[in-house]
């Protein structure tokens with residue numbers, strides 16, 4: 001698929017239009033997993049051209065539309081209309097704006113039966129503003145995170161965005177947890193407990209929503225990204 005890649009077995013990443021964050025364009029990405037039962041699990045869907053949608057539909061029926069963070073809830077909107085039979089799964093914190101949606105379930109620390117065979121999951125807690133879900137695709141040993149780790153390539157000849165990415169600690173290849181997110185982890189004990197569960201998973205690849213993904217040796221990368229949490 002153009003603009004899409006089979007990142008690991010039964011796991012595709014598909015780029016979407018950028019969103020603006022503090023005036024800087026932020027690339028977006030959705031993650032599609034073909035579950036053992038043949039259904040598709042779609043995390044953080046993005047606007048997708050018709051031909052890519054057709055290719056996606058050929059992979060299997062879209063069964064689950066997942067927003068792992070309240071910041072990605074709005075991104076379900078378009079797909080909810082495209083796939084009315086798909087179940088909506090939202091994060092623990094849902095603002096009033098989205099409360100009227102009919103969610104099949106709210107994501108928690110245990111995977112629901114419908115995808116437990118394929119995915120582990122946990123809520124990353126301890127941040128006073130936002131919680132997000134992390135998932136582990138067991139078959140491909142891939143950790144799926146959202147905004148808490150970012151890894152942005154430095155654009156050539158763009159000194160200001162480059163300096164901002166470096167200052168924020170999210171410049172490729174040494175990406176990590178953006179400084180504003182780091183600073184808002186006020187309950188570090190709780191955060192360490194979430195991180196311990198995530199690190200107990202046997203993963204070696206990392207998919208993130210914004211920036212370059214890691215296709216091997218991802219565990220040391222993730223440990224380094226959260227090293228500040230040790231103190």
Ligand SMILES: [Fe+2]
Nearest residue numbers: 071146147209
């Ligand atoms: Fe995001």
